[in-house]
Amino acid sequence: MDHCENSMVPRTEKEVQDLLKRLKRIEGQVRGVQKMVEDDRYCVDIMVQISAINAALHNVGFQLLERHASHCVAKAISEGNGEQSMQELMTVIKQFAKK
Amino acid sequence: MDHCENSMVPRTEKEVQDLLKRLKRIEGQVRGVQKMVEDDRYCVDIMVQISAINAALHNVGFQLLERHASHCVAKAISEGNGEQSMQELMTVIKQFAKK
Amino acid sequence: MDHCENSMVPRTEKEVQDLLKRLKRIEGQVRGVQKMVEDDRYCVDIMVQISAINAALHNVGFQLLERHASHCVAKAISEGNGEQSMQELMTVIKQFAKK
């Protein structure tokens, strides 16, 4: 699945820091759910929290997707590897559209 | 959202440990994605990993949902609070059905 | 999959008419998409329309789900067949949560 990797446009320092910040918040949320389980918290409250984490993760994934499409796939196309890169994009979108 | 909490059937020690094990694995996966970002890994590889975490979280949520329905909602019903408990269940399912 | 059918609470005439109205509108939308294809309409416009139909269908399904839970499952429970009915409900929710 890494055959279009050469077209990757490196992330800026700001992009990296923003991603890390969001992922650390998600990590904290997952630990929060562990605490809820340890504290015998009500199932519904835990499920609501898990839905929130799922949404946050999905947003990070979508942000990566949009950036990848507008940067890396665009670069691949300008380098003549557009078809391969677009196929790879569709594969990952297919995976994303599933739960 | 905690109005049916009294009908909660406490989790067994085994259920608690199983949930914690799965949540710790998910926490590890989230940290793994942070590492991928720090190591400038290819966007598509990161997205595939995020999809996997989403699926794992969704499974935990669904496991909680099934257990809640068969234990707590069932208990609420036998105690005469079925209607409220079922409404609560539908609300959380609605949230779950969304991304 | 029809083993809890005996607990079904019949739909009122109003419920039937409302469902039929919504399903006829959906049928009309599907025919509209056929016309778009015949008229060589732009892919993106067709996809947007398909998304709208999917959302409409999903709403009908969810409306059925909520009514089934609050009526039929509740009745099954009061008749002592709650466990079976709740299992059936979870199975259909699992199917629904998928695309």
Added chain:
Amino acid sequence: MDHCENSMVPRTEKEVQDLLKRLKRIEGQVRGVQKMVEDDRYCVDIMVQISAINAALHNVGFQLLERHASHCVAKAISEGNGEQSMQELMTVIKQFAKK
């Protein structure tokens, strides 16, 4: 939402016929559900059928998406309108990823 329409690669006769065949089958399935409602069929059976229609519609949408990406977006890019076309693609994917 039709600003990239000029890059559309016309569908072949075979593609049109295949799409129409699938959409007519979906139209038939929607009528089948109307019949199920008229016949007072069990909620769960109707919901299962609605899930099947949703999946079939989703497949048609995804087929359109893949073809649009590999044909029209690719063409837009080769004509220097790649950025706009890719943005449009992301917008429709976002809509698709929702229920």
